[in-house]
Amino acid sequence: MQKVLISGASVAGPVLAYWLRQYGFEPTIVERTPALRHGLGGHAVDLFGSGVEVARRMGIDEAVQAARTRTEWMTLFRNGKKPVEINVDKLSSGISDRHVEILRGELTSLLYDATRDRVEYLFGDSIATLNDDGHGVDVTFEHGEPRRFDLVIGADGMHSTVRRLAFGPEESMRRPLGGYLGVYSMPDELALGNRMFVHMEIGKIASTYGVHQTGQARAAFLFRRQEELRYDYRDKDQQKRILADEFRDYGWEVPRLLKHLDAAEDFYFDSITQITLDSWQRGRIGLVGDAGYCPGPAVGGGTSLAVVTAYVLAGELAAARADLPSGLRNYENKIRRFVDLSRAVGPKVMGSIIPGSATALRAVPLVASVLPHLPLWAQRKVWSQNGVGKALDSLPLPDYSDLVRVPQS
Template sequence: MKVLISGASVAGPVLAHWLHHHGFEPTIVERTPELRHGLGGHAVDLFSSAAEVTRRMGCWDAIEAARTRIEALTIERFGKPPVEVDLSRMYAGISSSHVEILRGELTKILYDATRDTAEYIFGDSIASLHDDGNGVDVTFDSGTERRFDLVIGADGLHSNVRRLAFGPEEPLRRWLGGYLAVFSMPDIFNVGNHTLAHMSVDKLVGIYGVHQTGQTRSGFLFRTPHELHYDYRDKDEQKALLVKEFSDYGWKAPQLLEHLASAEDFYFDSIAQITLDTWTSGRIGLVGDAGYCPGPAVGGGTSLAVVTAYILAGELASNPASGLKNYERIIRPMVESSRRIGPKLMGTIIPGSPLALRLMPFAAATLPKLPTSVQRFIWSQNAVGKTFSSVDLLESQVRQSIT
């Protein structure tokens, strides 16, 4: 079977690898003229089952070598002493296996693992889809026309496949109240392999080191009472919004923003979820953020994308006729769990009140000091831990839990 996958970031290459493993012929189309890789993008997390999937792909050694190597966090607030957090022990309490890696590095590793077994088409996109029940006729922006047995959208929060097959984004998107911006810059504060974060009510500014380049990545998260209206493709407009929001913040924000204009890897987006109730339509399906984005920075979306892509490939191999629907049934508990974490975590990552601003640093510093078994019990009692636990399930375990 010939399968077209839209999107060459995380879910797309993982799906292509496992489809080829099962005897399918995958093609990946990516709208950018070349692979968006290297040291760009923000840091993402791979937890236990996602790590296991990449091990089975033969990628784990490369992923571990490219990890951020950041194990400590310093939280600062106006008028308060700094708080030190042991990140390595905190992650150990959440998951038995964890690695943090820059998204661009992960994308490159996954591409290298699949470029010889999947057809890649760069600089093009899907213009139209026609599913006649026996296959899908695809017209590309370039004018090329081809036919595939299946089409899978793995093209992120602003998915083109989702728009074509399921309708406009707006009715399907749930804004969680905040925004995220990230860009690279010189290490002017000598951060090294460390993270500095400054919190206030409704705002957070962070800096973390990139050991491969000696640079730092600057991150800004903020909450607004009303949703902002902007073009998600217009970087200049987004940079202007960020400057307006943090121009009078203080701390190190003014020096960080001085490097914004020259940043070539600037990322800005709303922290939003995709709330589709179904991720398949005939011979067209969605995987990862395209189908069920749990919210950038707040929902474990990267691990969810890796695991669900693996499950999708396995279900298609088991039964091509019903594989899409079986995949949808199996992953639903994980997706629903991930949806619950975002709204709850928003008030923790970006403190929504003076009380949260006082409690969050204390909890972040205290929890890692507890025995790992105690940490895991505490995590298991709240929405955050339950989400990571659900994402930690392997395909066979998920199947057993449902059947």
């Protein structure tokens, strides 16, 4: 069997490994996070349209539905204004008739469970060097013994190690959108249940929502910055200080949220940045998901994009089994329009979810409260204006079932 090394065990990596195994490949996933930390935390993410269909074809759709966040109502707060109540289910139905909101950690765990018995996982390790000689790729690891693979795929997120080693430094590939996102778990002191509280100011959002699976809550923060912040993306203590400084004088319920920041073990913080490579393959090395074309955390539908493109990548590699580099090129051609549409969504969504002016601060709650009451066709039309619905539902899934060599368990 042809051996494929996948770097990253979050979303795109396990989806890719699942389908490669179905098609008779021998996938191995290397993941920097130790096994005991894998799948913990993460913010709420969305699966739309084709992403939901991939989950169905993997046989995990019922588990995904059962793990959905179940957030039913969102209350929008603004200083000096009456709170606005919004039906979340009706609001999201205007984007796609197939939609699941799920915590990223929950989705990661479900994907791991679907692959753990048939895919080799190397936890607590990372790729150190790559040498593509045209016939295979020699790989050294930070801890494990060197190995040789027929193909290497980077599914290791916005700060991809594979991309850095094979495509060059990250700096030249980044397109910052001017925003930052911070998320972590905390006790549900506000008794949120299935409700979300969101407080908005110009350039900033503080929010918290209940997590029914654990009885806890998530605190989530978004803010804008004209000048890009400089920090180490692996230094969580430094990132916590940045977030605390940014919201220290915010008011509302933020002091209650921030008192749990230091103790948070599942803290996530990053810039809302796009990755803008023109090509996602170099010989026998390729990229999938955020590693290749991150549309921007929280604004571009990156989770659905990762699921769908990983499915397509596996199918195209199976179709071109005798010529894997050709399979990478075919995958690139098939997904390019989908990626371009998702990439175009990010800046538009950034402009609407983090108010940049007093006018936007007034408009966001108004639009969000009116939309769920419009006829479905009218909601779809509104969402299509900024490209959200079009991007997230735009790629019809190819049928690769004739390539399956291993019966689905």
